[in-house]
Amino acid sequence: MEQLFALLYQRDPVPEGDVIQRVVGRGKASKAHxxxxxxxxxxxxLVRNSEGQxxxxxxxxxxxxxxxxxxxVVNPDYQGDDVFVPERWLLSATHDDQVLVWMRRVPGSxxxxxxxxxxxxxxxxxVVGRLDRARNGSWRVIPEDxxxxxxxxxxxxxxGLKAGAVALARITEWPLDPKLPVRxxxxxxxxxxxxxxxxxxxxxxxxxxxxxxPPEVLAEAERLPESVRDIDWHGRRDLTRYPIVTIDGQDAKxxxxxxxxxxxxxxxxxxxxxxxVSYYVPEDSALDREARQRGTSVYLVDRVIPMLPERxxxxxxxxxPMVPRLxxxxxxxxxxxxxxxxxxxERTVIQSRRRLTYEGVNRWFQEGQADDAxxxxxxxxxxxxxxxxxxxxxxxxxxxxxxxxxxxxxxxAGHPIAIQPRVRDIAESIIxxxxxxxxxxxxxxxxxxxLPGLFRVHDEPGADKLDQFRELIGALGYRLPKRVTPKAxxxxxxxxxxxxxxxxxxxxxxxxxxxARYGPENTGHFGLASGEYTHFxxxxxxxxxxxxxxxxTKHLEGPIAETDLTRWKLLVSEVGEIASxxxxxxxxxxxxxxxxxxxxxxxxxxxxxxxxxxxxxxxFGIFVELPNLIEGLVRIEDLPRDxxxxxxxxxxxxxxxxxxxxxxxxxxxxxxxxxxxGLRRIDFVLDQAATAKPEKSRARRR
Numbered sequence: 229m230e231q232l233f234a235l236l237y238q239r240d241p242v243p244e245g246d247v248i249q250r251v252v253g254r255g256k257a258s259k260a261h262x263x264x265x266x267x268x269x270x271x272x273x274l275v276r277n278s279e280g281q282x283x284x285x286x287x288x289x290x291x292x293x294x295x296x297x298x299x300x301v302v303n304p305d306y307q308g309d310d311v312f313v314p315e316r317w318l319l320s321a322t323h324d325d326q327v328l329v330w331m332r333r334v335p336g337s338x339x340x341x342x343x344x345x346x347x348x349x350x351x352x353x354x355v356v357g358r359l360d361r362a363r364n365g366s367w368r369v370i371p372e373d374x375x376x377x378x379x380x381x382x383x384x385x386x387x388g389l390k391a392g393a394v395a396l397a398r399i400t401e402w403p404l405d406p407k408l409p410v411r412x413x414x415x416x417x418x419x420x421x422x423x424x425x426x427x428x429x430x431x432x433x434x435x436x437x438x439x440x441x442p443p444e445v446l447a448e449a450e451r452l453p454e455s456v457r458d459i460d461w462h463g464r465r466d467l468t469r470y471p472i473v474t475i476d477g478q479d480a481k482x483x484x485x486x487x488x489x490x491x492x493x494x495x496x497x498x499x500x501x502x503x504x505v506s507y508y509v510p511e512d513s514a515l516d517r518e519a520r521q522r523g524t525s526v527y528l529v530d531r532v533i534p535m536l537p538e539r540x541x542x543x544x545x546x547x548x549p550m551v552p553r554l555x556x557x558x559x560x561x562x563x564x565x566x567x568x569x570x571x572x573x574e575r576t577v578i579q580s581r582r583r584l585t586y587e588g589v590n591r592w593f594q595e596g597q598a599d600d601a602x603x604x605x606x607x608x609x610x611x612x613x614x615x616x617x618x619x620x621x622x623x624x625x626x627x628x629x630x631x632x633x634x635x636x637x638x639x640x641a642g643h644p645i646a647i648q649p650r651v652r653d654i655a656e657s658i659i660x661x662x663x664x665x666x667x668x669x670x671x672x673x674x675x676x677x678x679l680p681g682l683f684r685v686h687d688e689p690g691a692d693k694l695d696q697f698r699e700l701i702g703a704l705g706y707r708l709p710k711r712v713t714p715k716a717x718x719x720x721x722x723x724x725x726x727x728x729x730x731x732x733x734x735x736x737x738x739x740x741x742x743x744a745r746y747g748p749e750n751t752g753h754f755g756l757a758s759g760e761y762t763h764f765x766x767x768x769x770x771x772x773x774x775x776x777x778x779x780x781t782k783h784l785e786g787p788i789a790e791t792d793l794t795r796w797k798l799l800v801s802e803v804g805e806i807a808s809x810x811x812x813x814x815x816x817x818x819x820x821x822x823x824x825x826x827x828x829x830x831x832x833x834x835x836x837x838x839x840x841x842x843x844x845x846x847x848f849g850i851f852v853e854l855p856n857l858i859e860g861l862v863r864i865e866d867l868p869r870d871x872x873x874x875x876x877x878x879x880x881x882x883x884x885x886x887x888x889x890x891x892x893x894x895x896x897x898x899x900x901x902x903x904x905x906g907l908r909r910i911d912f913v914l915d916q917a918a919t920a921k922p923e924k925s926r927a928r929r930r
Contacts, residue, residue, distance in 0.1 A: 233284060233330060233345055241281035272332035285331040285340070287311060288348065293323040293375040295907070296848070301329045301342060304742065309339030309692040317343035320406035323375035324351035338696050338876070350402065355379050355412065356434040358421055358906060359393045369397040369412070372430055372906055373820075379412040394418040394430050421906070424642040427824050428530050435817040437526055437533050444514045449537040452508055452544055456552040460507075461577055463785075467557070468579035471602055472501055474547050475584045475659050481542040482525070482534065484768040486555070486580050487662050489609045495564040496613050500666035501578050503545045504554040505767035506777040509536070516774075520803065523810025525769035529636050529821040534769070541768045549583040556777060558666040558764070566616025571669045573784060589655035610658050617661040625715030625757040631734055634857045636825045644829040647856045663765040664756065670780060671760040675750060679779050679788075680796040682772045682804050684761045686744040686753040693740040700736050703878045704729050704893050714757040729893030731853065732843050743812070746772050746804035748797075772807045775800075823908040826858045830910050831903040837915045842894045845881055847874040850890050852898055852912055860910030862898060867914065 248265065268274045275283050289303030289311070297315035311329050321327050326349035329342035357371040357379070367381040367389055379397045381389075389395075396418060401411040418433065419426035432439060441449075453460075472488045488499035509515045519535050526533040534541045547553045555578045561570040582603055592607060622628070632649035639645050667684070674681035689697075689712075698708055706723065709716050717737060724730045741755065746763075753761040764780070767773040779796065782788050844851035849863040864872055867890075870883035879892035890896070898912035 241277060241279075241283035244276065244280050244282050272334065273330065285333075286328060286345075287331060287342070288326065288328050291318075291321050291323065291325045291327045291344070293318070295374045295909070297374075299323075301327060301344075304745075308690065309696075311340045311342040312337075313342050313344060318406075319344040319347065320377075320402065320410075321347050322350075322352050322377055323373070325349065326351070338699070339692060352376055353399055354415065354433070355397050355399065356418070356430045357395065357397070359389050359391055359395050361389075361391050369395055369414075370906075373434055374907055376434075377410040380409040382411060382413060389414070392421050394421050394426050396433050425530070427828075427905075428528055428642075428821050431528065431817055431820045431824065432533070435813050435820070437813075437817055438522065441518060441537050442514070445518045446537055448514045449539045452540060454544060456544075456554060456577060460554060464554070464575045464577050465557075467499075467501070467555075467576045468552055470499075470578065471606055472499070472578050472580050473582045473584050473603065473606065474549070474580050475586060475589055475655055478585050478587055481538075481546065482768045483547045483580075483583070484545070485659070485663065485765050486547045486578060487610065487659070489606060489613055491609060492561070494561060494569065495566075496562045496609070498560045498562060498613060498662060498665060500558045500560070500662055500765065501547070501555040501576065502558070502666070502765050502773075502777070503547055503768055504556050504575060504777070504781070505536070505540075505545050505774055506781055507554055508540060508545055509774065511778060515540070519771050519774060520806065523771050523807045524814050526814040526817055528818060529825050530638055530642050535771065536768060545768055547578065547580050549580045552577050552579050556781060558669050560665055560669050562613065562616070566613065566620050568665070568669065571673070573670070573673065573780060575781060575784060584655075586653070586655040586659075589658075590653040593654050610662070611654065614654070614658045614661045617665060618657070621661070621664070621757070622718065625713055625718060627714045627717045627737075627755045627757070628721065629734055629738055630721075631731070631738065632857065634822050634826070636822060636829075638825070644825040647826060647829050647858060649855075649857055664758075667762055667764050668758055668760060670764040670776060671750065671762040673783075674762065674776070674779065675760055677783060679783055680748065680793060680800050681750075681762055681779055682746050682748065682775050682800055682807070683750040684744060684753060684763050684772070685747045685749070685751050686755050686761075687742045687751065688754050689741050697736060697740040699877065700879060700892065701733055703880075703891070704733065706733070714754060728841055728895050732841060732893045735843065745808040746811075748800040748804060770807075771810075772804070775803055820908070824905065827903050827905045827908045827910055830858060830860070830900055831905055834900050834903065837897055837899045838912075840896055840898045840912070842890060842892055842896060845874070845876075845879045845890065845892050850881060852896065858910065860898075860900075860912050862912050862914060866901065866911070 269276070273284070275285060277283060287301060287303060287306060289301040291299050291301055291313070293299040299313045299318055300310040301313060302310045311331050313329065321344045325347050327344050328346040328348060330345045331340045331342040334341050355369055355371050355376045357369040360368050360370050362368060369379040369381065371378060379399060381397065395414055396416040397412040398415045399410055399412045403410065418429050470488055472486045474483045474486045476483055484503040484505070486501040488501065490497050509519065515536065522535045525535045536545070547555070555576045557574055557576045559572040560568050563569050582600070589607060593611065630652070632652065635648050635650040636644055637646040671681070671683060694712055701708065701720070706720060708720065721734060724733050744753070744755070750760050752759050762776055763770055763773045764776050765773065767777050782792065838854045840852040840854050842850050843853040843859060849861050851859060851861055853859045868888070870885050870888065872881045872883055874881055881890045897915035899915050900910070901913045902911040903909070
């Protein structure tokens with residue numbers, strides 16, 4: 229098979245006669261070779277074109293491995309579906325490897341299937357896991373992440389090891405034969421499994437997140453002033469007497485955005501005041517190089533890994549209350565319908581009147597009482613503007629997923645004591661609308677003056693992904709128009725609001741979307757239904773925002789030197805690629821840290837019964853989600869005795885003998901059966917009172 233693939237891959241396409249002559253040949257083996265050739269043709273691995281030539285379908289991309297063994301090869305440059313790769317065809321490729329995949333189209337399958345033929349680049353150089361001693365006395369590192377390989381240790385490196393400890397191993401040898409073991413050596417013992425902080429530290433190491441700043445970066449931060457100096461006021465407008473507030477989470481320390489709003493004759497004047505981080509982080513300084521490499525702050529379940537040192541992020545750059553702070557202000561004048569009619573930008577000095585919290589502002593709107601009349605008027609006006617902005621955004625077709633995030637509450641030792649959805653209310657929505665307004669205004673400014681900005685791009689979902697999503701919602705009784713627009717998707721989300729299948733459909737829609745990214749070309753933001761969009765409002769914690777600040781503030785000073793423009797144009801694509809990659813890594817790390825604590829929490833509740841919704845259906849079982857957003861699996865072997873048939877078209881498991889059905893979106897009751905904290909796996913079994921058939925009233929048939 230490999231010989232045939234090599235021939236066709238190098239000389240694609242090849243006349244069928246040449247293939248048969250070169251590969252099938254003559255002699256005793258020819259019949260077996262011809263049978264193999266015919267089988268590959270029949271199974272779709274070899275494709276015959278209209279000219280009688282044989283070709284193979286291939287793709288390069290990044291392998292994303294599912295914890296249960298199978299994988300997908302993804303490549304954003306291709307419009308079609310990701311390529312599904314069964315575990316048996318992964319070769320020795322692991323998660324995030326760059327690979328070459330040989331594809332085939334399978335009738336009735338939602339997308340192409342493939343087998344890995346070559347590993348172009350290995351992504352995994354190190355593995356974090358628990359030390360284990362095999363029966364033959366050899367030591368190995370069992371990965372915390374099941375998508376990474378098990379690493380066998382050479383004997384010279386195993387002295388003094390303790391079974392169960394969490395360790396970092398460096399891979400020293402990848403075998404040519406995938407059946408042979410991966411070998412490595414110990415780099416670091418991270419601590420005892422279950423000790424406070426060790427689990428999250430392991431997540432940091434696995435995702436290559438830095439534990440500390442380099443000395444030269446800290447030294448540069450130490451040289452920064454602790455307060456605004458007289459010299460810093462030069463060229464800035466004094467807004468310290470202006471009514472400005474910050475609204476952030478209770479625990480936030482890096483306050484990089486503040487707002488003001490007032491009623492004027494035309495309508496409203498909105499001020500979005502963003503920390504002037506670029507003033508303190510010169511281009512190509514040690515601080516700048518480190519921030520570019522980190523790309524973003526990472527918010528793990530028990531700690532923050534900041535993009536910039538705390539002396540800067542929580543100190544002089546943070547818009548703390550009642551102290552002067554440097555800012556870049558975006559002024560947007562709105563008419564009485566909320567339409568922007570004028571924008572302006574300037575460097576300013578502000579002094580936040582109050583450090584408000586989301587919780588406090590939400591409470592104020594519920595109770596309608598404020599201890600400061602001026603602040604109360606500001607909040608009420610902000611609410612009016614919010615309502616107008618949101619109405620306009622929804623009318624133009626923006627998609628508002630409104631999916632709750634998981635909030636993990638830890639005790640002093642770092643153990644989870646509660647897990648619940650993070651409630652998002654009007655205060656969070658006000659800030660979101662104001663930030664969207666400013667980001668769009670800055671994007672328009674960059675485009676108008678042809679500046680080398682970094683834009684936030686969100687492409688339309690691929691046709692194949694939308695077709696799969698159509699099938700899913702069709703199984704639940706919903707429909708989409710032939711031409712899918714953001715507005716049509718939002719109308720669907722409005723339809724399912726408050727129904728049991730709401731989160732299932734919303735999550736599936738989110739997965740069908742392409743991931744937003746950073747790039748030098750403004751091609752619009754599909755999800756926001758915005759023609760021009762950038763990130764400007766979080767320069768303390770996102771490098772693209774810092775880049776945009778640097779460009780914008782240079783522009784505000786006057787004509788930009790041609791040498792600067794040329795340099796930035798050469799750099800901007802690379803900066804966008806790094807930022808996009810770091811963002812994805814940060815999101816994965818954040819999810820992994822939450823999943824760890826979810827598993828640890830559920831391990832304390834073995835045997836307890838919960839309401840759940842079926843969030844996924846597979847041949848090996850049904851995935852369920854609890855009201856606290858924790859997900860797990862009911863394995864097919866744990867279902868009632870029956871011959872269970874997987875129906876991927878209708879997203880069902882159906883019992884042949886009993887006719888019982890488990891369907892996507894169905895409400896059931898489950899009991900916690902097993903938990904593996906290290907692998908972050910939670911297994912449930914059905915409670916005896918579980919619903920056996922989907923409730924017809926829950927599915928809207930049309």
